Amino acid sequence: MHFTSEQRLDDRALEREFTLDEIPGILWTPVSASAPTPLILISPPPLGLRRMYPRLVGRAKYYAAEYGFAAATIELPGSGERPRGAAAEQARADLRRAMEAGGRVGDDIVDALVLPLVEKSVPEWQTALDALLSLPEVDGPVGYEGGIISIGVRLARVEPRVVAAGLFAGSLVPAAMFEEARQVTIPLHVLLQWDDEGNDRQAALDLFDAFGSKEKTLHANLGGHAGVPQYELDAGARFFARHLR
Amino acid sequence: MHFTSEQRLDDRALEREFTLDEIPGILWTPVSASAPTPLILISPPPLGLRRMYPRLVGRAKYYAAEYGFAAATIELPGSGERPRGAAAEQARADLRRAMEAGGRVGDDIVDALVLPLVEKSVPEWQTALDALLSLPEVDGPVGYEGGIISIGVRLARVEPRVVAAGLFAGSLVPAAMFEEARQVTIPLHVLLQWDDEGNDRQAALDLFDAFGSKEKTLHANLGGHAGVPQYELDAGARFFARHLR
Numbered sequence: 174m175h176f177t178s179e180q181r182l183d184d185r186a187l188e189r190e191f192t193l194d195e196i197p198g199i200l201w202t203p204v205s206a207s208a209p210t211p212l213i214l215i216s217p218p219p220l221g222l223r224r225m226y227p228r229l230v231g232r233a234k235y236y237a238a239e240y241g242f243a244a245a246t247i248e249l250p251g252s253g254e255r256p257r258g259a260a261a262e263q264a265r266a267d268l269r270r271a272m273e274a275g276g277r278v279g280d281d282i283v284d285a286l287v288l289p290l291v292e293k294s295v296p297e298w299q300t301a302l303d304a305l306l307s308l309p310e311v312d313g314p315v316g317y318e319g320g321i322i323s324i325g326v327r328l329a330r331v332e333p334r335v336v337a338a339g340l341f342a343g344s345l346v347p348a349a350m351f352e353e354a355r356q357v358t359i360p361l362h363v364l365l366q367w368d369d370e371g372n373d374r375q376a377a378l379d380l381f382d383a384f385g386s387k388e389k390t391l392h393a394n395l396g397g398h399a400g401v402p403q404y405e406l407d408a409g410a411r412f413f414a415r416h417l418r
Numbered sequence: 419m420h421f422t423s424e425q426r427l428d429d430r431a432l433e434r435e436f437t438l439d440e441i442p443g444i445l446w447t448p449v450s451a452s453a454p455t456p457l458i459l460i461s462p463p464p465l466g467l468r469r470m471y472p473r474l475v476g477r478a479k480y481y482a483a484e485y486g487f488a489a490a491t492i493e494l495p496g497s498g499e500r501p502r503g504a505a506a507e508q509a510r511a512d513l514r515r516a517m518e519a520g521g522r523v524g525d526d527i528v529d530a531l532v533l534p535l536v537e538k539s540v541p542e543w544q545t546a547l548d549a550l551l552s553l554p555e556v557d558g559p560v561g562y563e564g565g566i567i568s569i570g571v572r573l574a575r576v577e578p579r580v581v582a583a584g585l586f587a588g589s590l591v592p593a594a595m596f597e598e599a600r601q602v603t604i605p606l607h608v609l610l611q612w613d614d615e616g617n618d619r620q621a622a623l624d625l626f627d628a629f630g631s632k633e634k635t636l637h638a639n640l641g642g643h644a645g646v647p648q649y650e651l652d653a654g655a656r657f658f659a660r661h662l663r
Contacts, residue, residue: 367627367636378623381638382612390647391612393626393636402635404660408653415649 209312216320221253454557461565466498
């Protein structure tokens with residue numbers, strides 16, 4: 174893990190950019206922390222860290238200032254300035270064509286788009302965890318939030334250091350992930366946008382139903398994909414505070 | 419409105435029992451309030467105020483101490499020591515028989531059980547509101563929560579002094595109330611127990627979908643009818659704090 178920049182944000186958080194095996198990432202730690210802090214992994218949507226930066230830094234600053242949590246993110250495979258694979262590009266093109274044609278997107282397209290991303294990115298999050306938890310100022314326990322829900326499902330299933338997850342039911346989910354969801358047992362906080370244009374509401378409810386966790390909460394809000402209300406930031410932080418303290 | 423008793427609770431709230439046109443009720447006001455306060459109407463389940471008292475007072479004390487809200491409740495028609503009507507008793511017996519027989523409870527039974535209760539209790543809540551808002555220590559705006567969801571739907575539709583409502587999707591809902599739900603426009607916070615034995619989950623989701631409100635949030639939690647997690651008390655209070663301040 175190689176830090177490439179460092180800046181203080183409003184006396185609330187210290188922001189450090191890093192690279193790890195050529196993957197770019199950002200770590201935010203609370204300025205006022207006197208002891209090692211819990212860590213939230215913030216998985217970005219596949220739009221690139223630079224484009225998502227305003228939203229990511231807003232969350233991280235809130236977590237640092239209000240709850241004393243550290244937060245970190247890394248670029249997803251094929252996003253931002255990371256190399257794009259031919260297969261992933263093909264899958265994206267197939268998806269675009271299927272959505273323009275209307276109707277349901279075929280399982281083969283969803284699988285081709287999502288499953289390789291899950292396979293590739295989950296080990297990267299685990300490597301990032303190794304590096305982040307080796308820093309003296311970051312301790313644990315670890316929460317995970319955001320991004321592509323299938324990545325969260327897999328990470329919650331296989332990574333015991335992640336003890337609570339906040340998921341956004343807003344992307345296409347391969348059938349195989351419903352089976353994996355049954356094996357997830359950590360506390361979950363799931364967001365659903367009730368009128369999400371590109372998201373199948375019933376599939377999202379079925380996925381919530383499938384999770385094996387004894388504690389799971391669904392927060393459904395009126396509005397489209399990008400319309401998650403501002404107050405859900407604090408609701409999610411409170412969920413993490415219950416499980417990371 | 420005639421106060422019949424008064425006691426201080428833990429230096430957090432003043433509790434006063436009252437009767438209003440022979441309906442028993444309880445008012446809780448924050449001890450430390452220096453100005454007139456917002457008011458939450460807490461509608462009890464139809465099990466009687468005395469039986470529900472521990473839960474009601476727990477909520478009221480929390481609202482008073484943490485948020486400075488006053489809270490009040492009144493006995494529902496046919497509950498507690500209020501006279502039971504023959505028709506309501508018949509409807510309850512029919513419901514019990516239908517549930518013991520298993521399968522779906524008929525629309526006629528649901529209508530006979532719920533609609534007269536809505537017709538009778540909503541004007542009572544409005545009369546209580548008149549009396550409560552005439553007290554110098556209670557001001558407004560007013561939130562409503564709990565109880566039988568159809569009563570909340572009607573009150574939210576017809577009573578402009580109620581500006582936000584927290585509803586519990588846990589009781590049988592007459593078909594006519596779905597139509598009324600479309601006319602509700604105030605912010606809503608709806609609780610759903612995902613594994614509620616006596617509640618049709620799909621009907622609850624359909625009712626949430628039907629509400630005409632621009633701001634509506636569904637909190638679904640794992641567990642049965644009586645298993646609402648403790649943390650939902652604060653989540654509901656924060657919803658009211660957003661709309662009553």
